[in-house]
Amino acid sequence: MQEPTTLPSDGSPPSNLDAEVSIIGSLLIDGDAILRIEPFLRPEHFYGEQNAEIYTACRELFMESVGIDQETVRDRLIAKDILEDVGGDAYLSAAVAATPHSVHIVDYAHLVHNAYVIRQLGQAGIQINEIGSNYSNTRDVDRAVKSAEEIIFRIGQTYESADFLPIRDARSITEFFDPPTVDDTDESNQPIATGFASLDNVLGGFHRSDMIVLAARPGFGKSTLALNVGLNAAKNGKTVGIFSLEMGIDQVAHRMAAAHARINIQNVRNDHLTPAERDRLSDAYGYLSDMRIYVDDAALQTASALSAKARRLKLQAGLDFLIVDYMQLISGSSSGGREANRVQEVSEISRYLKAIARDLNIPVLACSQLNRAVEQRKSHEPRLADLRESGSIEQDADVVMFIHRDDKNMSEEEWNRRNPTQVYPRGLTEIIIAKHRHGPTANIEMAVRDEWGLFSSPTEPGMD
Structure with a gap:
């Protein structure tokens, strides 16, 4: 040789x-x-x-x-x-x-x-x-x-x-017969808990190398839920990276602090706070400062640059969990503005995000827009076909979740006219797990306080 x-x-x-x-x-x-x-x-x-x-x-x-x-x-x-x-x-x-x-x-x-x-x-x-x-x-x-x-x-x-490998080389088989030495302090291959028990019970947390898509129409709370999960992961000692193409780092900090302190986000932004709220906000900012949360708020990102930044953060800080908010704001390499090119670009972006998850062995939570077809449906309930601009998002994703909110789809007056015997579901939401490559799908009820930027269990005190 x-x-x-x-x-x-x-x-x-x-x-x-x-x-x-x-x-x-x-x-x-x-x-x-x-x-x-x-x-x-x-x-x-x-x-x-x-x-x-x-x-x-x-x-x-x-x-x-x-x-x-x-x-x-x-x-x-x-x-x-x-x-x-x-x-x-x-x-x-x-x-x-x-x-x-x-x-x-x-x-x-x-x-x-x-x-x-x-x-x-x-x-x-x-x-x-x-x-x-x-x-x-x-x-x-x-x-x-x-x-x-x-x-x-x-x-x-x-x-x-990667090329063909004999199935006997699968890690699940080799480790079953020859279990590796377990280091109780090593959590590098453990799933990332979302902090929401009902969600973790179905998904088992966000698994390493998985791409999770969280989709909703504008204003339904996809950024809020994504930041809530990121904050919960950081509270558990994980290193969290956030590509925030829609909000600046100050807005991200405002939202996370408001959610933690349970203070109206608008009051935080406008600095209209009571002395008690100011104390809680001070504690929240101090708490956030000690967490391993990294935010890239560049509004213009290409898929390849995003991948390079994620790899660099992994080397520098030991990245455990990545949030991308949101996919349709990323630029691909295709040129021109035609719809067909944009579909190709989104498909490329989806493949890049999946590759990041696999190569870095981290879960990637990617927020995505839905197209307007969901608004024409009487129930307004989203479907996989509603993912905007590319069917490849559905194909590449290991988990696809939708946020469905009746209080966003119709007014209280219209609700009472259609459902006279039911209470208007203000602040109630359904997380629809429409695709789960490794397990069951499900619909999970949650509560949301938009003014705090906080999702939680419907039974949690203070969420009604």
């Missing part, structure tokens, strides 16, 4: 041409070996152009279910009129002669891929240096930093994706 690539002393880009030739030789003597490297090795990963062309021919034969050997590859190169360009029959024969067997083809492929990544990092360094050398970027440093982060993030996406 070849040794790992080292940086050339002549200043040329790092590569491992010996490993590239060994890959070609391995495929020519054992065509089935392509099954072991094709999922992650691409022609552009090769440094030698002739090796890239030959590997491309091998992949084409594989895709067409044609056997791979020296003759079939030779015929394909002739058909493409590039046999002589890659070195002719002599080059193919030399590759076979230099490779006694295909046992180490995966190792060779990793060496070639690693060299490619290092070359990409070199190119990224040039691009980042150009950003750093452009004086005009001093006028918008945040944008310059985001551009640099996106360059590095794109390189990270070149690593091999």
